[in-house]
Amino acid sequence: MLVQTYNVSKMYSNGVKALSDVTLKIDRGEFVFLMGPSGAGKSTFIKLLMREELPSRGQIFVAGRSVVRMKSGDIPLLRRNIGVVFQDFKLLENKTVFENVAFAMQVVGAPPYQIKARVEETLTMVGLKGRESSFPSQLSGGEQQRVGIARAIVNHPLIVIADEPTGNLDFDTSWEIMDLLAEINKKGTTIIMATHAQDIVRRMRKRVIFLEKGAVVSDSVGESIA
């Protein structure tokens, strides 16, 4: 079991109850959609997995370790197991494609020869070979998201968390990104994707966890969406 949560609740200091009593299991190699209206708790759930926030109640385990009881010095190690893809890409504008991806390896202290080889390999995989020295502003939205995905997977994480990765992309480009995520998933990486895109979820035929007002209202495989 890769991710386990037990009766997790999150109450923010302003009184907003973002999650209540969420108990979930996500297996290694799964592809999971997180769905639900805005404010249902998807983002909070992701933040809890990343240990950006602590739950008010309950237990969370990622790769067998308690995220709640984790010492702050161990948080970086947890995060090296998780790659994150954002709706707005969050690329560094003053760095090239290569540098944006290499950055993720640099800051965890990888040696330069390894960085060069791995970044090239990853960029080839996401289909950006030849665009290494372009800047983000010179790329299309889909290409920028590929850079974001490359950055998320370059350190070989166990889990990729994608927060509305197709939210800013058109229909065709969205499917290219979904194909890429499916390919990454096929190689064994667990994918947790928060999304509003019902057509994508319906056609992917993967597990869907539906949140509403902070609670899990359905958890099933396939097109049966509430």
Place this chain on the structure above:
Amino acid sequence: MRWSTLKYFFREARTSLARNRLLSLATATTVSICVFILGLAILLYMNSGEVIHKLESDVEIVAFLDKDLSPRERDQLQDLLTHNPQVLSVTFVPRDQALKSLEKKLGDREYALMETLEGNNPLPDSFKIKARDPQKVASLAATIGKLEGISKLRYGQDLVRKLFTATRWIRIISLFIVVFLGMAAVFLVATTIRLTIFSRRKEIYIMKLVGATNRFIQAPFFLEGMALAAAGTFFAIIFLACGYYYLIDNVKPALAFLPLITDNRVLLELFLSLAGAGIGLGIIGTFISVNKFLDV
């Protein structure tokens, strides 16, 4: 630590210094002024200490002797004074010599004085006594005044008291100025680093998410703060050293009585401490901002 990591830290620090060029300059200048004035205050303090020390050691007690004291009694008295542990030295001044030095002090009124006295010397014999500890002149004087054979005492009581008051005030005021300027410098370094943190918050967020350690994220900021402070400190010390050596070379010959500190070892020690203090300001400033604004 990897060489490539170190290179990365230096590159990041350099980039952000170049990005906030004007603020970096302002910060380095403030650190510079602060360290300069700190150095100035310390030099002033050290040198005034030196002057005071010299004046203090000049403070002496003049003990006038009874006129009918026999030479034997006089010798006994001198012996007694010499053996007092608080006394550094005792010099006998015969009345003739006292008159001569008085004449000398009075200068061109000499003749009038001699005429008025008509060859009679009104001055008694006296001892010039130096105290071992200039700060205890008053208590020593009190002891000596009670001795048999001594008619009158005189010592620079007021001068001594004024000197000590002056030293204390110099100490307090320079401490105050230095603390105030130090706080200003720390504040400016903190502001610079804060701006750097804000201008790089996206990078910092990404670094956090991909699992960079806190120390890795913080290191370039400390490097930047230290570089700012070091640059400022460097110029302050250069100016201070040039100015002081110029002063020594040009003022010392003219005012030979002024006991300026010229010992190069003492000065080098001072400049090194200033360098340490300046860089310390940089580290403290960075520390404040990193803790307050770098949410890692």
